[in-house]
Amino acid sequence: MEPVTHPLAGVILSYARSENCLRLVEDLIANDCRSVFIYLDGPKTENVRISQEALINTLRNREYPSQVSVTIRRAQSNQGIAISMIRALDWFLDRKSTRLNSSHANISYAVFCLKKK
Numbered sequence: 001m002e003p004v005t006h007p008l009a010g011v012i013l014s015y016a017r018s019e020n021c022l023r024l025v026e027d028l029i030a031n032d033c034r035s036v037f038i039y040l041d042g043p044k045t046e047n048v049r050i051s052q053e054a055l056i057n058t059l060r061n062r063e064y065p066s067q068v069s070v071t072i073r074r075a076q077s078n079q080g081i082a083i084s085m086i087r088a089l090d091w092f093l094d095r096k097s098t099r100l101n102s103s104h105a106n107i108s109y110a111v112f113c114l115k116k117k
Contacts, residue, residue: 008032008035009034011037011038011088011089012025012039013041013088014038014039016043018052018054018055018058022058022059025059029065029068034068035071036071037071037091039084040056040072040074040075041079041080041081041084042074042075042078044078052074056072059072060072075087
């Protein structure tokens with residue numbers, strides 16, 4: 001009997017590291033992630049706002065395999081890491097907004113926080 005596999009769903013909380021976010025989306029899709037949800041904390045500066053706009057445009061203009069969906073949500077203002085993490089997970093786990101269904105029966109997650117040294 002074949003083991004039952006479920007499509008994977010992933011959540012990315014991002015702020016200003018567009019290249020890292022793009023690379024992570026590509027890696028998730030390459031590893032059979034079917035639903036990618038990206039939550040962007042609001043920008044603190046104009047440079048970050050421009051970087052986020054470029055990221056959103058890049059993600060929206062990419063062609064993904066037909067079974068993959070990428071959903072982006074951006075906060076209107078900067079909320080800080082703690083509040084952003086809570087709001088991102090609330091948004092992700094809200095089945096109405098993320099369209100999670102029975103194919104996502106088991107949700108596992110890891111939180112990675114990248115910071116400069």
